[in-house]
Amino acid sequence: MSWTDERVELLKKMWAEGQSASQIAKELGGVTRNAVIGKVHRLGLSNRTGAGAPAAAPAKEAKAPKEVKPKAAPKPAEPEPEAKPREPAVPAAAETRSAPPATRKQIIPAGQPLPPQPSANEISPEALAKVSEVEKKAKKLTLMELTERTCKWPVGDPATEDFWFCGLPVQQGKPYCDAHVGVAFQPMSSRRDRRR
DNA sequence: CCCTGATTCGC
DNA sequence: GCGAATCAGG
Numbered sequence: 001m002s003w004t005d006e007r008v009e010l011l012k013k014m015w016a017e018g019q020s021a022s023q024i025a026k027e028l029g030g031v032t033r034n035a036v037i038g039k040v041h042r043l044g045l046s047n048r049t050g051a052g053a054p055a056a057a058p059a060k061e062a063k064a065p066k067e068v069k070p071k072a073a074p075k076p077a078e079p080e081p082e083a084k085p086r087e088p089a090v091p092a093a094a095e096t097r098s099a100p101p102a103t104r105k106q107i108i109p110a111g112q113p114l115p116p117q118p119s120a121n122e123i124s125p126e127a128l129a130k131v132s133e134v135e136k137k138a139k140k141l142t143l144m145e146l147t148e149r150t151c152k153w154p155v156g157d158p159a160t161e162d163f164w165f166c167g168l169p170v171q172q173g174k175p176y177c178d179a180h181v182g183v184a185f186q187p188m189s190s191r192r193d194r195r196r
Numbered sequence: 197c198c199c200t201g202a203t204t205c206g207c
Numbered sequence: 208g209c210g211a212a213t214c215a216g217g
Binding site: 002031032035037039042 | 208209210211212
């Protein structure tokens with residue numbers, strides 16, 4: 001596979017969207033994430049400086065255990081005369097980093113406080129708070145978009161438009177992201193069996 | 197162990 | 208230019 005125009009464009013697009021190199025590699029196919037990263041660098045867009053992203057470049061030096069190669073390459077800045085407006089067509093799949101959708105309507109209606117799963121009688125309020133916070137950042141994936149590494153925590157009512165899966169990166173091994181693991185796997189404290 | 201991007205360097 | 212190997216970190 002070679003870097004055709006289209007492939008490069010897709011690469012640029014996805015990189016701009018904040019996709020990881022490995023994800024891009026998967027999408028493109030025929031390349032590894034290393035290839036993607038290498039290309040990204042060659043294209044000179046290693047900085048994912050999108051909108052308002054703080055480009056704090058910490059000076060990290062002396063990290064070459066083998067050879068010190070002071071790469072004195074005076075590269076001031078590349079304005080990149082890109083006359084290509086990004087189409088914000090789909091607000092639903094908005095990225096998380098730069099455009100927080102301001103006032104998000106409360107996802108969980110008061111009448112139906114209990115989200116998905118089961119009887120999480122008493123989960124630490126902090127965990128719950130974490131969840132509701134995370135849900136704002138959720139990728140909001142559909143069933144088909146889930147992968148082995150996306151949080152499969154369902155949010156909302158399946159019978160409604162307001163239903164999606166978290167989709168954030170899972171905590172290694174687990175089926176859920178960090179926050180949802182917190183409420184999914186309880187310390188099994190109050191798991192008292194009521195005698196029936 | 198899973199992942200991330202960054203860098204080097206032989207090709 | 209390309210990207211595997213490696214590095215450095217989460």
